[in-house]
Amino acid sequence: MTGAVDPKDLIILTPSEKPVAEKARALGARINPPLDALADAKAFVIGVKPAKWAEASQPVLAHLSKDAVIVSVMAGVPEATISQGFEGRSVVRVMPTTGVAQGQGVASLWSSHKAALDTGLSLFAPMAETAVLTSEDLMHAATAVSGCGPAYFFAFTRALAQAGVAEGLPEDVAMKLARATLRSAAAGVVGDEALDTLIDRVASPGGVTQAGLVVLNENGALDRPVKGAVKAAVDKSTELSG
Numbered sequence: 001m002t003g004a005v006d007p008k009d010l011i012i013l014t015p016s017e018k019p020v021a022e023k024a025r026a027l028g029a030r031i032n033p034p035l036d037a038l039a040d041a042k043a044f045v046i047g048v049k050p051a052k053w054a055e056a057s058q059p060v061l062a063h064l065s066k067d068a069v070i071v072s073v074m075a076g077v078p079e080a081t082i083s084q085g086f087e088g089r090s091v092v093r094v095m096p097t098t099g100v101a102q103g104q105g106v107a108s109l110w111s112s113h114k115a116a117l118d119t120g121l122s123l124f125a126p127m128a129e130t131a132v133l134t135s136e137d138l139m140h141a142a143t144a145v146s147g148c149g150p151a152y153f154f155a156f157t158r159a160l161a162q163a164g165v166a167e168g169l170p171e172d173v174a175m176k177l178a179r180a181t182l183r184s185a186a187a188g189v190v191g192d193e194a195l196d197t198l199i200d201r202v203a204s205p206g207g208v209t210q211a212g213l214v215v216l217n218e219n220g221a222l223d224r225p226v227k228g229a230v231k232a233a234v235d236k237s238t239e240l241s242g
Ligand SMILES: NC(=O)C1=CN([C@@H]2O[C@H](COP(=O)(O)OP(=O)(O)OC[C@H]3O[C@@H](n4cnc5c(N)ncnc54)[C@H](OP(=O)(O)O)[C@@H]3O)[C@@H](O)[C@H]2O)C=CC1
Pocket: 013, 014, 015, 016, 017, 018, 047, 048, 049, 050, 052, 055, 056, 073, 074, 075, 095, 096, 097, 098, 147
């Protein structure tokens, strides 16, 4: 728990029993209470799959206050579409990373309503660095870089471990080293220090790291697939926006 919300003020609607809901219940949250409990809700967070939100929200509409702010963490679905589905209520879109679960996320936010944006910030700032976007269109790129980004780092880490195995490390050792190196690299990213400075700190001139870096991005070998992955994610997010 990050302290963003007192668990006693939390209502969780979920079709299946799951440990995280039980943990919240133990702290005083209400799990699947009768829907009239929603009458006093100031914010309604919607985190179902983009294709499911209209069906999932239908039963709650009659119970939500007109002033409730709809907080959507769904990829793609536009503010206007959600607002229309929620009978004109104001909406803030948030694209968090999974790191919010450890209170170390990052979240991009967009709303055309100042009060809704403030609600989103007050909910997410205790568990994430926040970035307020200047246009809703940028949500596609923010999703591709940040929402999806952890999976890209994990995929790179897996490739690093596999490369270690190819060079003779036992699989468990290679995996341990690659995972711990991901954590260790993240711990070194403090403040606004330039990434080039962080790279230079590791790469001794004429040394071992530099030999690897030359190959890593030879003729854009790294930049090209990363650009391609982000573009593909932007395209998918755009497709989801209908
Ligand atoms: N995964 C990520 O890193 C991020 C995901 N998102 C967005 O979060 C959303 C969920 O993605 P993800 O977690 O990957 O998907 P999952 O399939 O893991 O989760 C979907 C969730 O929706 C719940 N759900 C399904 N139907 C209902 C309903 N009728 N009422 C209430 N809850 C319902 C499910 O509950 P149950 O488990 O009980 O079935 C489940 O918790 C998507 O819109 C995605 O774009 C945003 C940022 C990052």
